[in-house]
Amino acid sequence: MTTSTNREDSVAIRIPEINTLVPEIQEVARALVKATGNGSVPSGTISLVYLRAGQLVGNTYQVLRHTSDLRRAGESEERIACVASWGDATCFTDAERAALALTDAVFQPNPRGEERVPDDLFAEVAEHYDEKAQATLTAVIASAGFWMNVALVLKPPPAGQAA
Numbered sequence: 694m695t696t697s698t699n700r701e702d703s704v705a706i707r708i709p710e711i712n713t714l715v716p717e718i719q720e721v722a723r724a725l726v727k728a729t730g731n732g733s734v735p736s737g738t739i740s741l742v743y744l745r746a747g748q749l750v751g752n753t754y755q756v757l758r759h760t761s762d763l764r765r766a767g768e769s770e771e772r773i774a775c776v777a778s779w780g781d782a783t784c785f786t787d788a789e790r791a792a793l794a795l796t797d798a799v800f801q802p803n804p805r806g807e808e809r810v811p812d813d814l815f816a817e818v819a820e821h822y823d824e825k826a827q828a829t830l831t832a833v834i835a836s837a838g839f840w841m842n843v844a845l846v847l848k849p850p851p852a853g854q855a856a
Contacts, residue, residue, distance in 0.1 A: 706849045725836045733826035737766060738789055739833050742796050744776050746837035749800040754844045755837075757851045788821035792830055799834050 712719050729739060740762045747755030763773050775782035779793045795818050798810045822830060 707847045711847065721839075725832070725839070729829055729833045729836060731825070731829055733829045734792070734822065734833065737763070737768060738792050740766065740768070741772075741776055741785075741789060742792055742830070742833050743837050743840075744773070745779070745793050745796045746800050746834070746841060748777055749797065750841045750845070752841050752844050753851045754849050755841055791818045791821045794818075795830065796834060796837070799838070 708714065730736070740759050744756060744759040744763065747753075747759060760773055764770075769784075772782075772784050775784055776793070779785055779790065785793065794814060795810065798814055803809055818827060818830065
């Protein structure tokens with residue numbers, strides 16, 4: 694028998710004043726936004742990467758947040774829905790597919806200990822992004838990992854739900 698629980702009562706961030714307690718986190722956030730928003734990778738691609746990372750990690754807060762970001766930016770519902778199965782979806786550009794493949798390589802579990810980002814995958818990324826964009830995409834993925842971990846530990850309420 695499966696039981697469901699109402700999570701409304703448990704939706705509250707664990708450390709609501711984290712930015713007051715550790716104000717440097719806001720400095721990190723501003724630096725990451727500045728570094729990744731340099732224009733070398735389209736903002737839509739960045740949001741797709743964040744959404745995909747959230748899906749892979751299983752982080753509802755990040756999935757809902759970046760789904761909202763994509764909608765506000767005018768992204769189609771079809772493309773948003775297809776991020777979860779991007780590998781066989783035809784609605785992404787080759788550059789977006791390379792960015793999503795890199796995201797998968799970094800965030801998917803690797804139980805066999807194989808190289809996560811093999812040379813052929815990085816070569817695929819390099820076909821679509823110059824060195825500055827490659828560095829930016831790397832920073833985007835690192836930033837996604839940072840924020841995923843913060844959200845997993847602190848459990849902020851999903852977008853649209855009050856704390």
